[in-house]
Amino acid sequence: MTRRSLDSPATLSGLPVERIYPADAARLPEPPGEYPYTRGIHRTMYRGRLWTMRQFAGFSTPEETNERYRYLLAQGQTGLSVAFDLPTLMGYDADDPMAAGEVGKCGAPVSSLEDMEILFAGIPLGEVTVSMTINSPAAVLWAMYLVVAEKQGVAWDRVAGTLQNDILKEYIAQKEYLYPPRPSMRLVTDTIEFGARHTPRFNPISISGYHIREAGSTAVQELAFTLRDGLEYVDWALARGLAIDEFAPRLSFFFNAHNDFFEEIAKFRAARRLWARLMRERYGAREERSWKLRFHAQTAGCSLTWQQPFNNVARTTFQALAAVLGGAQSLHTNSLDEAYALPSEHAVTLALRTQQVLAEESGVPAEPDPLGGSGYLERLTDQIEEAALEYMDQIDRLGGMIPAIEQGFPQREIAEASYRYQRAIESGGKIVVGVNAFVSPAGEGVDLLRVDQEAQSRQVSRLARLRARRHRTRFEHALAALQGAARGSANTMPFILEAVRAYATVGEICRALGEVFGSYQEACTV
Amino acid sequence: MPPPRSGSRLEMGRIRVLVAKPGLDGHDRGAKVVARALRDAGMEVVYAGLRQTPEMIVETALAEDVQVIGLSVLSGAHSELVSRVRKLLDAEGLEQVGLVVGGTIPDADADQLRKQGVAAVFQPGASLEQIVAEVRKAGGLRA
Numbered sequence: 290m291t292r293r294s295l296d297s298p299a300t301l302s303g304l305p306v307e308r309i310y311p312a313d314a315a316r317l318p319e320p321p322g323e324y325p326y327t328r329g330i331h332r333t334m335y336r337g338r339l340w341t342m343r344q345f346a347g348f349s350t351p352e353e354t355n356e357r358y359r360y361l362l363a364q365g366q367t368g369l370s371v372a373f374d375l376p377t378l379m380g381y382d383a384d385d386p387m388a389a390g391e392v393g394k395c396g397a398p399v400s401s402l403e404d405m406e407i408l409f410a411g412i413p414l415g416e417v418t419v420s421m422t423i424n425s426p427a428a429v430l431w432a433m434y435l436v437v438a439e440k441q442g443v444a445w446d447r448v449a450g451t452l453q454n455d456i457l458k459e460y461i462a463q464k465e466y467l468y469p470p471r472p473s474m475r476l477v478t479d480t481i482e483f484g485a486r487h488t489p490r491f492n493p494i495s496i497s498g499y500h501i502r503e504a505g506s507t508a509v510q511e512l513a514f515t516l517r518d519g520l521e522y523v524d525w526a527l528a529r530g531l532a533i534d535e536f537a538p539r540l541s542f543f544f545n546a547h548n549d550f551f552e553e554i555a556k557f558r559a560a561r562r563l564w565a566r567l568m569r570e571r572y573g574a575r576e577e578r579s580w581k582l583r584f585h586a587q588t589a590g591c592s593l594t595w596q597q598p599f600n601n602v603a604r605t606t607f608q609a610l611a612a613v614l615g616g617a618q619s620l621h622t623n624s625l626d627e628a629y630a631l632p633s634e635h636a637v638t639l640a641l642r643t644q645q646v647l648a649e650e651s652g653v654p655a656e657p658d659p660l661g662g663s664g665y666l667e668r669l670t671d672q673i674e675e676a677a678l679e680y681m682d683q684i685d686r687l688g689g690m691i692p693a694i695e696q697g698f699p700q701r702e703i704a705e706a707s708y709r710y711q712r713a714i715e716s717g718g719k720i721v722v723g724v725n726a727f728v729s730p731a732g733e734g735v736d737l738l739r740v741d742q743e744a745q746s747r748q749v750s751r752l753a754r755l756r757a758r759r760h761r762t763r764f765e766h767a768l769a770a771l772q773g774a775a776r777g778s779a780n781t782m783p784f785i786l787e788a789v790r791a792y793a794t795v796g797e798i799c800r801a802l803g804e805v806f807g808s809y810q811e812a813c814t815v
Numbered sequence: 816m817p818p819p820r821s822g823s824r825l826e827m828g829r830i831r832v833l834v835a836k837p838g839l840d841g842h843d844r845g846a847k848v849v850a851r852a853l854r855d856a857g858m859e860v861v862y863a864g865l866r867q868t869p870e871m872i873v874e875t876a877l878a879e880d881v882q883v884i885g886l887s888v889l890s891g892a893h894s895e896l897v898s899r900v901r902k903l904l905d906a907e908g909l910e911q912v913g914l915v916v917g918g919t920i921p922d923a924d925a926d927q928l929r930k931q932g933v934a935a936v937f938q939p940g941a942s943l944e945q946i947v948a949e950v951r952k953a954g955g956l957r958a
Binding site: 375376378379381387388389390391394395459463464465503504505591593594595596628629630631704707708711712714715721724725737740811813814815 | 843860
């Protein structure tokens, strides 16, 4: 039973693994810091600067989430990452009927500028970098963030952080879309353009493979679809009239760090090499910063098991090690209890400590790409690169990523891969410790975070007070002006900022845009 | 090609199952894998897809004349959403429709859901074999 996973060795993504790969000095790529950056984007990597330890967090209310952020910073975390609740992610206010039962459940509820002010109360936005996982309403939440920074007296050119804002992977994998693909791409392009002009230290987009992988893709699919999404954003920004070197340096990426240790390291290396070549050769970028793929990594949520939850600490540790050996710029380590619920304070502390042990005790950060030159790793890097390029060509032949999405191509490929994976677990061809092998009879109890049941009513009453006291004509004018901009071709960001300053809510702004852009429903197939 | 019929319901026709995702959660990996496994096991599966309100789910269950409803929730909003579906079903006179639920559901909530008349709760790591068996049971016992 236990040896079955070695019967016909293949990587998690199905790439065959030979018995031995002789070391081949000729295969060693350029040194770290040199184009095409297979071995890392910096010459000394973590000796110069450690990765940013950034735990994704948010729950219940802006107040409780703010408390968690201050706790994490006090524990030595070096950046923040905001999880919004589903109503916010889907553009609904806390008092919308569609939000019933979901406020504060899987993230922090933010309906207005007031909530955003509470979320970052006492946190200096000029010093801490903040990542925000928000997609369809990304421009709105970003506008709120920028106004909070302004109120703290922090100039926009000093604000640093990342907006996820990757709508294409929503159609492909996570399914948090509001508008059809083209108007959504226009909004993303508005933010990229606005960022290039006003927020030189902010990444207006984090092009994400994480969710594609969580939806069940292989490593190759994750890489191919993500980079192909990236090219789509590049094409749209160029069509807007931006020069490649004006915005490419601020495109950032987000990948999954899954179970297959070497395959994951190879994936990160292949990602850098592919992107550098695409930027330089296909798009003619001249600046080195445009060639360098910078990425955040998160360990694989879908690899966590409900059975024997303490095993998840072991999984997360080596997944995090793969991300570090793969040259990640920032990292989130999952908590052991996340197959059950949002992490408890105890569990998230252990996850952060895992990164700190890796950083301070393992010795790994001393040497950039220490596995470079390994016959196996170099070969895997090449294989993943080739296989990803093939997929990208296929999407080009379908007319680009939007037509591919409309035809359901990436969605189908992912669903196939996830079904194959589940079948392999069922048959015992793929071993998951504690699930289909080494099973123990009794459960292992963990204390879970309980989301405050009163969160929703507190948010609803705060919102009612806000609606009653704000300046009615000001926000109505702002929304009307925004709709005018959305109908035309002006950049919507200044109009969204004005609406946010007038305390228009996320729901009101998203609805105003929806009246212009329409909505989107995927054709659901199984 | 229609999947082969199997199980004790052969004479009575195949079990009809509605698979849906209530609420705002878009994580549909599990729902799709389960829908496909149920179909492969010989059931007729109506896949309603994403963003279904409890009202929409009950309406579809009525229109499609299903014996079992399978809900998938990974957002933590399972207690509210599932109990609303159960209440609406009972109000519509659909007490006989079996309701099963899967997702990231803590033990205490799973117990609570079972008390509210949910036939089976599938937590992370549940096998397809177990899900198929429980859905058969939910369909058979209540039909």
